Structures are given as C-alpha cells and as structure tokens.
Amino acid sequence: MxxxxxxxxxxxxxxxxxxxxxxxxxxxxxxxxxxxxxxxxxxxxxxxxxxxxxxxxxxxxxxxxxxxxxxxxxxxxxxxxxxxxxxxxxxxxxxxxxxxxxxxxxxxxxxxxxPDEHSIIFKALLALDLSKFSSRTEASEALVDTLPDPMVRQFLLLNMQKADQGFSWRINLQALFCSYPGLLxxxxxxxxxxxxxxxxxxxxxxxxxxxxxxxxxxxxxxxxxxxxxxxxxxxxxxxxxxxxxxxxxxxxxx
Missing domain, CATH: 3.40.50.1820 (Alpha/Beta hydrolase fold, catalytic domain)
Known part of the structure; x- marks a missing residue:
C-alpha cells in the first residue's frame, strides 16, 4: 500500500x-x-x-x-x-x-x-448517482441546493473520474465518511x-x-x-x- x-x-x-x-x-x-x-x-x-x-x-x-x-x-x-x-x-x-x-x-x-462542518458535504456527495451524469457541470447543478458555493462544488467535483458509464469517485468517499469523526x-x-x-x-x-x-x-x-x-x-x-x-x-x- x-x-x-x-x-x-x-x-x-x-x-x-x-x-x-x-x-x-x-x-x-x-x-x-x-x-x-x-x-x-x-x-x-x-x-x-x-x-x-x-x-x-x-x-x-x-x-x-x-x-x-x-x-x-x-x-x-x-x-x-x-x-x-x-x-x-x-x-x-x-x-x-x-x-x-x-x-x-x-x-x-x-x-x-x-466541530463537524463536512457531514453535509459527505451526504450530498454520497447521494449523487454519478453514473447518470455526462459532465461535471451536470453534477454541479445537482448539488446547487445543498452546496450553493460554486467554488466549493468545483473543488469537490475534481474527485470525479470517467467510468465505463458516466463517472465514479476517485476518492474513497464511504471510508472517509466513516472515518470523519476521528479526523475531527x-x-x-x-x-x-x-x-x-x-x-x-x-x-x-x-x-x-x-x-x-x-x-x-x-x-x-x-x-x-x-x-x-x-x-x-x-x-x-x-x-x-x-x-x-x-x-x-x-x-x-x-
């Protein structure tokens, strides 16, 4: 590793x-x-x-x-x-x-x-079905209501990578979310x-x-x-x- x-x-x-x-x-x-x-x-x-x-x-x-x-x-x-x-x-x-x-x-x-300031981000990202998007712009639009800051969305969506169908996460999002309390x-x-x-x-x-x-x-x-x-x-x-x-x-x- x-x-x-x-x-x-x-x-x-x-x-x-x-x-x-x-x-x-x-x-x-x-x-x-x-x-x-x-x-x-x-x-x-x-x-x-x-x-x-x-x-x-x-x-x-x-x-x-x-x-x-x-x-x-x-x-x-x-x-x-x-x-x-x-x-x-x-x-x-x-x-x-x-x-x-x-x-x-x-x-x-x-x-x-x-304090916890990122759980809302984790939950918003985990709720996305990346296989349905053809671009980061589409994913960004789906996050507007939860994450209104466009610069934050742009930064987060750099973690999207091309998959066989649509996109997938390059980061291990689920493991990070589970580990997040300890990282605070x-x-x-x-x-x-x-x-x-x-x-x-x-x-x-x-x-x-x-x-x-x-x-x-x-x-x-x-x-x-x-x-x-x-x-x-x-x-x-x-x-x-x-x-x-x-x-x-x-x-x-x-």
Whole structure:
C-alpha cells in the first residue's frame, strides 16, 4: 500500500500534504514555485487522489504511511508542510517521528478538536448517482441546493473520474465518511514538540484563532505564526505569492 506522489525539483526535500477531499494536484502551482530551490514532493493521502483505498483512516496511520514513503524514497529527514487535514497529519508525524523531520509548516489548522462542518458535504456527495451524469457541470447543478458555493462544488467535483458509464469517485468517499469523526479529533501532543514550526493562517479564517495560537505556543515552543491578510482557509490558493514568499523565507532561515 504505497502513497501516490508527484516530485519536482532538486535539493532538500519538502513534502506537502493536502487537506480533506484534496489531492497533490491541488498543489501543482505552489510546488512548481517552491521547486526552484528544493525538491518538492506532493503526496496523495490514503483514500485521496491516486493513492490506495483502505477502510481505516486515522492520523496515526497517515503518519505511518508518510514514514513508509520517506523510507521508500531513502530520505533520512524531510521538511514537511500540511494544510488542514494534512496539517494535522503533519503535526502527528512531528510527534511520532521527530527524528525524521527537519522543519514543520502547518497551514491554517490548529491541533485542537474541530466541530463537524463536512457531514453535509459527505451526504450530498454520497447521494449523487454519478453514473447518470455526462459532465461535471451536470453534477454541479445537482448539488446547487445543498452546496450553493460554486467554488466549493468545483473543488469537490475534481474527485470525479470517467467510468465505463458516466463517472465514479476517485476518492474513497464511504471510508472517509466513516472515518470523519476521528479526523475531527485533537492531535495535541503529550508534551512540547521541539521541532521548528511555522504556522500560517488566513486573516479571514476561523480555523486558527488568537486563543488557538496562545495554546499552540505552549505545545510548540519553537513555533512562529504568520497571518496572511485577506486570506481565508485556502490561504495558499487565495494569496499564493505571499504564501510562497513566507514558505521560502522560513525554509531559508538557518
């Protein structure tokens, strides 16, 4: 059971982990820009993208998946960046395999437990009979009443792939839905994590609050926090130039 990944550039390795419903494809432009100075490895988490499907999905298992990939690529240490679900996975990796990690970048997520904001999405997607659609546009129209934001629908429907008849899901939607309650849980460490860490958040996002940051500083004593003005949860997509600048600055800082 190997993770699918995309690698670009040469130099010190930076691994990127996407968020829920995402894939390595979502990070291509960011990875390309960052690859000017290092090797960038964008990963599909289990049950996402082109990686393997499995009925179980926990942060511990995803951290082990990443360790197995690191061993496969013969990388003694990596820098690691994760967004949202990928950010929590990255924090779990830092706690469990600290000796295999250089620096950590966590994008718009805190280690705390979060409320359920995605069950409505899961149920809407599971209710679709993809075999009846001839295009993503048709599927998008069927979701308008439940998911009115066109950008959200466009992002989610990137997970549709051509099938013998109509479309099918590339992601393991049912397994993700069953695992979702566990993915909302905290990944707070038992003790301080000494890995140098950068937390990047969006000014308009409520995923990392002032209260979160005060708590994060006790858990990650070497952490730095950068808030990007005008950005929401998808900070890397909304303000890519500033995001890339901040990541390059942090990784270049010895």
């Amino acid at each position: 190997k993770l699918h990944y995309q690698s670009i550039g040469q130099g010190e390795p930076l691994v990127i982990l996407h968020g829920l419903f995402g894939s390595s494809d979502n990070w291509r432009s960011i990875a390309s820009a960052l690859s000017e100075k290092r090797q960038v490895i964008s990963v599909d988490l289990r049950n996402h993208g082109r990686s393997f499907h499995h009925p179980q999905q926990t942060f511990e298992l995803m951290a082990e998946d990443l360790l197995n990939l690191q061993d496969e690529l013969e990388l003694s240490t990596i820098d690691l960046m994760g967004h949202s679900l990928g950010g929590k996975t990255a924090m779990q990796f830092a706690q469990t395999f600290a000796d295999r990690l250089g620096r950590l970048i966590v994008v718009d997520i805190a280690p705390r437990q979060y 849980q905290s990944v707070e460490p038992d003790g301080p994590v000494e890995t140098p860490t950068l937390f990047i958040s969006g000014e308009k996002s409520d995923y990392v609050t002032d209260k979160d940051w005060q708590h994060i500083k006790t858990l990650y004593p070497q952490a730095e926090h950068v808030m990007i003005d005008g950005a929401g949860h998808w900070v890397h997509a909304e303000k890519p130039d500033i995001f890339i600048q901040q990541v390059n600055r942090y990784l270049a800082d010895d």
